[in-house]
Structure formats: structure tokens, C-alpha cells
Amino acid sequence: MAASIPRGRCLLASSSCRSTQRSVRSSPRCVRQFASTVDAPSTTSSQSSRPRTAFQDKLNAGPSFSDFVSPNAPLPPSEAYEIRTAKVGKKTITRLPSWLKTPIPNNNNYKKIKNDLRGLNLHTVCEEARCPNISDCWGGSSKSAATATIMLMGDTCTRGCRFCSVKTSKTPPPLDPHEPENTAEALRRWGLGYVVLTSVDRDDLADGGAHHFAETIMKIKQKAPTMLVEALTGDYAGDKEMVKLVATSGLDVYAHNIETVEELTPFVRDRRAKFRQSLEVLKTAKEAKPSLITKTSIMLGLGETEEQIWHALKELRKNDVDVVTFGQYMRPTKRHMPVHSYVTPDQFELWRQRALDLGFLYCASGPLVRSSYKAGEAFIENVLKKRAAQRSELAGDQPAEAQPVKDAEITA
Numbered sequence: 001m002a003a004s005i006p007r008g009r010c011l012l013a014s015s016s017c018r019s020t021q022r023s024v025r026s027s028p029r030c031v032r033q034f035a036s037t038v039d040a041p042s043t044t045s046s047q048s049s050r051p052r053t054a055f056q057d058k059l060n061a062g063p064s065f066s067d068f069v070s071p072n073a074p075l076p077p078s079e080a081y082e083i084r085t086a087k088v089g090k091k092t093i094t095r096l097p098s099w100l101k102t103p104i105p106n107n108n109n110y111k112k113i114k115n116d117l118r119g120l121n122l123h124t125v126c127e128e129a130r131c132p133n134i135s136d137c138w139g140g141s142s143k144s145a146a147t148a149t150i151m152l153m154g155d156t157c158t159r160g161c162r163f164c165s166v167k168t169s170k171t172p173p174p175l176d177p178h179e180p181e182n183t184a185e186a187l188r189r190w191g192l193g194y195v196v197l198t199s200v201d202r203d204d205l206a207d208g209g210a211h212h213f214a215e216t217i218m219k220i221k222q223k224a225p226t227m228l229v230e231a232l233t234g235d236y237a238g239d240k241e242m243v244k245l246v247a248t249s250g251l252d253v254y255a256h257n258i259e260t261v262e263e264l265t266p267f268v269r270d271r272r273a274k275f276r277q278s279l280e281v282l283k284t285a286k287e288a289k290p291s292l293i294t295k296t297s298i299m300l301g302l303g304e305t306e307e308q309i310w311h312a313l314k315e316l317r318k319n320d321v322d323v324v325t326f327g328q329y330m331r332p333t334k335r336h337m338p339v340h341s342y343v344t345p346d347q348f349e350l351w352r353q354r355a356l357d358l359g360f361l362y363c364a365s366g367p368l369v370r371s372s373y374k375a376g377e378a379f380i381e382n383v384l385k386k387r388a389a390q391r392s393e394l395a396g397d398q399p400a401e402a403q404p405v406k407d408a409e410i411t412a
Helices: 007-048 054-061 065-069 108-119 134-138 179-190 210-223 240-247 262-268 275-288 306-318 345-357 374-411
Strands: 085-088 091-094 149-152 194-199 228-232 253-255 293-300 323-328 362-365
Touching (some): 149 179, 293 374, 323 345
Parallel strands (some): 253 293, 323 362
């Protein structure tokens, strides 16, 4: 009977059995695949259903619970000195740190000083160099309490340093012959106890403007003999005779800035200004008048290293420089050198201590400190007054001892 079954039916039956067996074997596998495919979409859908929002980002970046519990607690240095960025269009910029922000000058005393300067056709480095301390120095309770750094020989410099915003030209206007007299008269009106004079570089003049500078100092001393004068001069192209002329004109503090470390000088200053030449200027001024206080200033944030700063300080001490100041370089405009780094107040304090340990008489160090800085001037003023008092005491003792000798000689 089995032989009577057609061969085609047997093949059909066997193939259907094999397909049934395969379906039975594969059914558990299909169930597992189905289960896994059901779970995966549910997970991804739950994640994509709650996307991050701008509000959530702001909330996470905002104050924490501890800020509400103790709102007046000091911030840790990592937060206090954090450099923040902001997005302007498609460009990300670095925001100015909070310790470098100053108020906009807008009080009566500021306006009075500005009017006095314009009336006498005088210029100040405070305005020309866009000093951030102008509101503090010009905004005192009275004009006598204010400090203004007078800039002589016009407002146009013959050099083009990459950090300075003073106007430059190869052929600046001629000197004002009335400037020494006008400057002395303005300072006499203010009744200042301490004044800082500076000037643009005038490489177009044979003497670099040294005689003009010295004449201004002499006029000031004639009108206000007790006024202390600090002169922040150029390098006079290395002419030592011109340096000696200014140093012996009656001033009390001779200042000349090295600006930065030796390695960065070619990239920061004008090609005619050299680190070693600046050291020679300070050394020559000290040798011309040993009682002078010599002073210089260094900007930080230009890319200098600790080793380079140490080297600069040691070179200054070798040349008997008495005072050094540290300040943060701040880019005046987009045409000038960019800021390499913002130095924190703690680092400035560290360099102040290091400078004093090296033997400097005084060091003003801070983000907003500049070469003519109010606090530094107050300290130097006290030092100079003490020295003057000691000299007067010594001068007073000598005639008292010599008088009896003269009387004895006369009676004899």
C-alpha cells in the first residue's frame, strides 16, 4: 500500500514536516527578538521625550543650595577667579574679569580737573593711554587730593609700542614753548603734594626733549618748592648726558619703565626701545644723583614666564632700582597686542612679596596698578619727607656745634 502512494505526495509531505519543525524551533528565537525590540524603543522614547532646555542649563549653572544657606560666604579661588566667556553672534569672546572692572568717571571733581587741563592746553597720560584708574585718581574729594599724570611735549609719540594707545607720528607738532610755565601754574593752583610728569618719545628732536622736560621741573620747583616731583621719562635713545640733565634738574623720583621681560621686549615695545638700554637709563640716573629714588614698571599677562620675571627683577636690583610696580596688561583696542592671560590678585600679591624679599624699597602690585599709582605715590612721598627731615636735622646739628668754636676764635 505504501508503494501505491505517489512519490510527489511523499516529497510534499516531508517538506511540509521539515518546515513545520523549523518554524517550531525558530519560534522561541522570534519571541526573544520581539521582546528585545519592544524594550529598546521604549527606552529611547523616554529619553527623547525630555530634551535639555536653555532654562535647565541656566538652572544648573545658577546658585546652589549652599548659596542660599550662607549667601555672604566667600567664594573659593576657583570660582572667584574664573574667566567667563560670552557668545556674541557666532563668536565666543572672553569677558573682562570682575577684579578689572572700574566705575565710569562722572563726578564734579573729574570735570573740574578736565576743564583746568583743557584751559591750559595740557595733556595727561591718564586720558591718552586710557588708564582704568582715572575715576579713582581724578575723583577725589578735592582737587588737592587728586592725582593726575601730566604728559609733556604734546600727545603724539614718535614710537609705536604694541601695547600703547597714544597717537603716533614720525613728524609730531613742534613743542609748545609755554608748556613748562603753564604746567607749573596748573600744579600750583591744585596745591598737590606729589606730582607725576611723563612725556611722549620725541626722536625727532636732537635732545629727545630732555631740556624741555628739565625746564618744566625747574619751573615747578620755583612756584612750589615743597612739591615732590616724579619724572617718568623715555630712554632718550640711550643718550646718558640727557638722562643726567633730567636727573639733576631738581626732581625727587626718576622713573623709566622696562614694560616687560627681556625676552618679550622685541615683540612688545618699539624696535628702538631695548631692555638693556632701559637698565642703563636707570643706572645713569642713580649715578648722577644717588639720593634719587629710581622706579620702573612691569606689565603681566603678555605671555611671560616665572623664570623671566625673576630674571628681570634680579637685573633691576643689580642696577640699584628702588621701586617696581606690577600691573595687568589690558588691550586698548583691537589693533594692539591681545591679552595672553589675566593674572589673579593672588599672583600679584605673590610677586609683591617676592620683590620685597629681593630688597626693593617698595612694590605696588595689583591688576589695576600702573606706573604712576596713587598708593605708591603716597608711600614714596612719606619716604622722601622722612629723608628730608633727616637731612634738615643733620644740617641743624652742624651749625650748633660750630657756633661755640667761632665765638672762641673771636674772643681769642
